[in-house]
Amino acid sequence: MRLGRLLFLPIFAFLLIFAIIPAFGVLSSSLTGTHGLSFTFYRQTFSQQYYNAFWTTTWLSLTSSVLAAIWGFVIAFALVRTSMTVLQRIITALSSTMANFAGLPLAVAFMATLGTSGILTLFLQQYLHVDIVAMGFNLAAFSGLFVAYLSFLTPLAVILMLPAVSSLHQEWEEAMYTLGASFFLYLRKVAVPVLLPSMIGTLGLLFANAFSTYVTSYELAGSSINLVPILIGYMVNGNVSMNLGLGDALSMEEMIVLGVSISFYFFAQRKSLLHAREGRSANAT
Amino acid sequence: MLTIHQLNKRFDHLQAVKDFNLVMQPGEFVTLLGPSGSGKTTVLRMVAGLESPTSGSIHLGDVDVTHLTPQKRNIGLVFQSYALFPNMSAYENIAFPLHVRKQDKHTIQKRVNELLALIGLTNRKDHLPHQLSGGERQRVALARALSFHPPLLLLDEPLSALDAKVRQSLRITLKEIQRTLGVTTLMVTHDQEEALELSDRIVVMAKGAVEQVGTAMDIYYAPQTAFTEGFIGETNPITAEVLDVIASPIGEKIYNLRWHHHVFSWLADRHIEPQGTSITIGIRPESFHFLPVGGHGSIEATIVDKLFFGSVTRFIVKLPDHTTVKVDAMSAISQQYPIGAKVGLLITDPRLPIGFVDEAVTMTANPS
Amino acid sequence: MRRKWISKIVIFFFILQMVIPVIGLMIFSIDNEGLFTLSSYQTLFTDPSFLSSLMNSLGISLVSVVLTILLVTPPIWYGYLYSPRILRVLEAMSFITFVLPGVVLGLAYVQFFSNPPFALAGTPTLLPFAFTLFGMPYYMQSVLNRLRHSEAKLYHDVARSLGSSNLRSLLRVQVPLLAPGILIGSILVFSIGMGEFTITQLTTGGSFMTLPIYLQVDFQNNPLAGAAMAVIALLIAIVLVSLTLGTFRRRKKRREAIHVNHSSVEQAV
Numbered sequence: 001m002r003l004g005r006l007l008f009l010p011i012f013a014f015l016l017i018f019a020i021i022p023a024f025g026v027l028s029s030s031l032t033g034t035h036g037l038s039f040t041f042y043r044q045t046f047s048q049q050y051y052n053a054f055w056t057t058t059w060l061s062l063t064s065s066v067l068a069a070i071w072g073f074v075i076a077f078a079l080v081r082t083s084m085t086v087l088q089r090i091i092t093a094l095s096s097t098m099a100n101f102a103g104l105p106l107a108v109a110f111m112a113t114l115g116t117s118g119i120l121t122l123f124l125q126q127y128l129h130v131d132i133v134a135m136g137f138n139l140a141a142f143s144g145l146f147v148a149y150l151s152f153l154t155p156l157a158v159i160l161m162l163p164a165v166s167s168l169h170q171e172w173e174e175a176m177y178t179l180g181a182s183f184f185l186y187l188r189k190v191a192v193p194v195l196l197p198s199m200i201g202t203l204g205l206l207f208a209n210a211f212s213t214y215v216t217s218y219e220l221a222g223s224s225i226n227l228v229p230i231l232i233g234y235m236v237n238g239n240v241s242m243n244l245g246l247g248d249a250l251s252m253e254e255m256i257v258l259g260v261s262i263s264f265y266f267f268a269q270r271k272s273l274l275h276a277r278e279g280r281s282a283n284a285t
Numbered sequence: 286m287l288t289i290h291q292l293n294k295r296f297d298h299l300q301a302v303k304d305f306n307l308v309m310q311p312g313e314f315v316t317l318l319g320p321s322g323s324g325k326t327t328v329l330r331m332v333a334g335l336e337s338p339t340s341g342s343i344h345l346g347d348v349d350v351t352h353l354t355p356q357k358r359n360i361g362l363v364f365q366s367y368a369l370f371p372n373m374s375a376y377e378n379i380a381f382p383l384h385v386r387k388q389d390k391h392t393i394q395k396r397v398n399e400l401l402a403l404i405g406l407t408n409r410k411d412h413l414p415h416q417l418s419g420g421e422r423q424r425v426a427l428a429r430a431l432s433f434h435p436p437l438l439l440l441d442e443p444l445s446a447l448d449a450k451v452r453q454s455l456r457i458t459l460k461e462i463q464r465t466l467g468v469t470t471l472m473v474t475h476d477q478e479e480a481l482e483l484s485d486r487i488v489v490m491a492k493g494a495v496e497q498v499g500t501a502m503d504i505y506y507a508p509q510t511a512f513t514e515g516f517i518g519e520t521n522p523i524t525a526e527v528l529d530v531i532a533s534p535i536g537e538k539i540y541n542l543r544w545h546h547h548v549f550s551w552l553a554d555r556h557i558e559p560q561g562t563s564i565t566i567g568i569r570p571e572s573f574h575f576l577p578v579g580g581h582g583s584i585e586a587t588i589v590d591k592l593f594f595g596s597v598t599r600f601i602v603k604l605p606d607h608t609t610v611k612v613d614a615m616s617a618i619s620q621q622y623p624i625g626a627k628v629g630l631l632i633t634d635p636r637l638p639i640g641f642v643d644e645a646v647t648m649t650a651n652p653s
Numbered sequence: 654m655r656r657k658w659i660s661k662i663v664i665f666f667f668i669l670q671m672v673i674p675v676i677g678l679m680i681f682s683i684d685n686e687g688l689f690t691l692s693s694y695q696t697l698f699t700d701p702s703f704l705s706s707l708m709n710s711l712g713i714s715l716v717s718v719v720l721t722i723l724l725v726t727p728p729i730w731y732g733y734l735y736s737p738r739i740l741r742v743l744e745a746m747s748f749i750t751f752v753l754p755g756v757v758l759g760l761a762y763v764q765f766f767s768n769p770p771f772a773l774a775g776t777p778t779l780l781p782f783a784f785t786l787f788g789m790p791y792y793m794q795s796v797l798n799r800l801r802h803s804e805a806k807l808y809h810d811v812a813r814s815l816g817s818s819n820l821r822s823l824l825r826v827q828v829p830l831l832a833p834g835i836l837i838g839s840i841l842v843f844s845i846g847m848g849e850f851t852i853t854q855l856t857t858g859g860s861f862m863t864l865p866i867y868l869q870v871d872f873q874n875n876p877l878a879g880a881a882m883a884v885i886a887l888l889i890a891i892v893l894v895s896l897t898l899g900t901f902r903r904r905k906k907r908r909e910a911i912h913v914n915h916s917s918v919e920q921a922v
């Protein structure tokens with residue numbers, strides 16, 4: 001039996017070589033200047049440009065993930081209340097694709113649809129006389145990225161929230177009604193409080209996802225918007241001059257942001273009341 | 286109090302409830318009893334307003350509530366799964382409907398504490414539902430449904446998720462609370478013992494339709510349909526000859542029947558069969574009694590098997606024509622009747638006053 | 654009272670949100686100044702660079718799948734049966750990719766694997782490892798789900814109590830039992846491989862043409878052909894994901910299907 005534990009060896013070695021050691025490599029070279037230990041790179045990250053990049057990335061990620069979380073909650077709620085099996089399946093498959101596997105093609109789809117000569121842009125101009133470009137909409141700027149981010153953050157929010165929302169017992173809602181309460185009171189007093197941990201966790205994950213998004217912003221905006229992942233990418237691509245140390249420092253800061261927001265997710269999962277034994281599960285006791 | 290008239294409910298292709306009628310008196314405890322899928326819950330949900338009937342009407346007092354939303358019906362409902370709000374303590378759960386009704390703080394506090402005392406959970410009032418045991422949750426759910434003084438209380442299999450001991454003690458609690466508050470109660474169950482013990486009247490349902498309505502005694506001793514007879518307890522179908530029909534002091538019709546030379550009295554419930562015909566009735570195992578062989582006109586029978594059930598023992602007894610019947614007797618006396626022993630068997634109708642039993646026995650003692 | 658129509662409206666808007674860019678892309682790919690054309694698709698399938706990048710993507714993805722299966726399946730299976738503690742550690746570590754996104758990992762690889770003997774940066778060698786890393790949480794959860802739902806341990810014990818050897822039980826009982834989980838996990842890893850852009854671009858400097866890399870370049874030079882390629886890439890992704898969710902399968906018990914899929918996706922995301 002002991003011998004079986006050898007099966008763990010390759011995978012831990014793999015994780016060590018391809019994740020942990022490289023991550024520590026980033027840490028160590030972010031702290032290594034020309035004369036040993038140095039905080040030069042970190043000091044550089046506090047200059048105006050990088051400070052702005054963090055600010056823009058945070059703001060973009062926060063606004064888009066908050067909206068996606070709220071909208072995703074509403075959608076998950078609606079999905080649970082319809083009994084259309086086939087539709088639910090199709091939506092699940094579509095959401096999962098958009099949320100996890102669409103990346104570049106989705107960005108391209110946005111350019112084809114909402115770019116300056118995109119299909120929808122032209123359609124709106126010609127038939128509805130709405131000129132979204134003149135109204136300030138620009139795929140390569142904050143407004144465009146915001147819409148594009150929503151297109152994968154919303155389905156992600158739906159997927160993350162559905163299990164929690166569908167484990168709300170229908171009896172809670174019905175009990176509310178027989179006790180004299182309205183649907184909105186049910187939302188306010190039961191549904192939202194019970195789902196709050198799950199919503200916060202989802203928000204954490206959405207924020208991390210948005211904060212680390214590279215493909216979408218690279219394809220849509222490239223260098224015309226100042227975002228942390230784009231800047232890190234440029235350090236590697238070396239379109240300008242290779243500055244790996246600065247990239248390492250930025251990466252460390254990004255990893256801290258991601259770590260904090262993702263820990264919300266794991267923490268919130270523990271707090272969830274939904275898994276406490278109540279109601280239907282009492283049958284099993 | 287509650288009047289349900291010709292209630293029907295269809296789900297797509299399924300007729301879940303068919304021509305359901307029921308009139309409940311104030312303070313009455315009525316039980317819907319039936320196998321799984323017989324439409325009990327659906328009836329209850331329609332009364333509560335959670336499901337809208339396909340046709341028919343529901344009146345609460347003089348008010349037609351058929352199309353009212355559940356909020357406006359003011360009916361207390363206890364769910365099978367309790368449906369306590371998981372984010373609220375026991376106290377808050379019970380107080381919730383009072384908050385909805387915008388009662389003042391002091392009234393709420395007084396009422397909730399009163400109910401907590403009634404269900405014996407004063408010291409647990411700040412626990413969340415998942416910190417309570419099944420039986421405690423059940424009592425909180427009951428208190429919550431009663432807190433706003435609903436004129437009608439609906440219970441959907443309130444005890445089915447609990448283990449046997451707790452169920453037993455909660456039955457008593459439930460009955461006491463119902464009696465104390467005098468609240469009209471409609472309960473759903475598929476546990477016949479529960480129904481027989483708690484109810485003033487029982488509605489037996491099968492396949493969405495009412496099979497029989499009656500008191501526990503009626504349902505038990507005088508099942509009117511084969512379904513009811515088979516569903517509730519055990520029976521021995523016997524075919525007996527009608528010797529005579531007489532009237533009791535309170536005007537009931539009573540048969541004198543003969544079966545294997547044994548003559549006994551039996552309350553006539555269905556339309557009366559004329560003298561000289563044969564009828565088939567279901568005899569409960571405990572309606573048989575043992576006597577010494579040859580005693581008082583009893584049938585001579587042989588004990589072929591004994592099954593120990595705890596407080597009662599079931600005897601399989603062979604009759605002169607080699608058919609068998611099931612007979613229950615208190616285990617305390619079962620020692621007197623070993624397997625193979627010969628006994629005298631007779632039937633008494635437990636619904637009849639003692640006098641009638643005696644009369645029948647006396648009659649047979651002097652065979653004509 | 655159920656407010657079903659509100660739910661339907663909400664769902665309608667959500668579908669619209671997901672579908673509009675896709676439809677826009679499709680129209681874009683067949684729209685030749687107002688006239689319908691399929692020339693972009695024709696160009697694509699006669700374009701040797703497209704075909705070679707497609708082959709590259711398929712190859713790299715398949716290698717990643719094989720690597721994942723070999724590397725991840727045995728420890729999960731063993732851990733589930735005998736060492737749940739180590740399994741828990743492994744499970745937690747598989748989520749490391751959430752704090753190590755593509756750009757950061759790319760930057761790390763470029764530095765760490767740029768000196769001999771590991772001068773792998775600039776070649777596609779690192780890609781299967783990176784895709785395996787990214788795919789690990791998805792793959793692990795698929796297999797674990799299967800283990801949990803199929804009572805693998807019970808069957809292992811039963812097989813052995815009936816006198817079967819460990820190895821025989823493994824091959825005849827356990828592998829068939831786990832096959833669906835392995836399949837779903839593999840499809841997910843494969844999907845990641847087919848769509849990955851960031852690491853590929855950063856570690857190979859764009860010298861290794863995969864489908865996404867070629868798509869990115871081609872869309873700039875020839876938007877019509879690029880759009881056609883994006884349509885194809887999206888279709889591939891949707892079909893693959895639908896396969897893992899059993900969307901095409903007929904008549905499975907609804908609740909169960911949805912529940913299982915969501916929880917697996919939830920755990921994996």
Ligand SMILES: Nc1ncnc2c1ncn2[C@@H]1O[C@H](COP(=O)(O)OP(=O)(O)OP(=O)(O)O)[C@@H](O)[C@H]1O
Pocket residue numbers: 296299301319320321322323324325326327328475
């Ligand atoms: N919302 C619904 N949609 C479709 N069919 C339903 C619905 N609710 C109940 N039914 C069906 O109606 C029939 C009666 O169901 P109901 O829940 O009233 O039975 P029940 O007597 O309460 O059974 P149990 O003892 O199992 O609780 C069942 O066949 C059930 O499948």
Ligand SMILES: [Mg+2]
Pocket residue numbers: 325326327
């Ligand atoms: Mg029921």
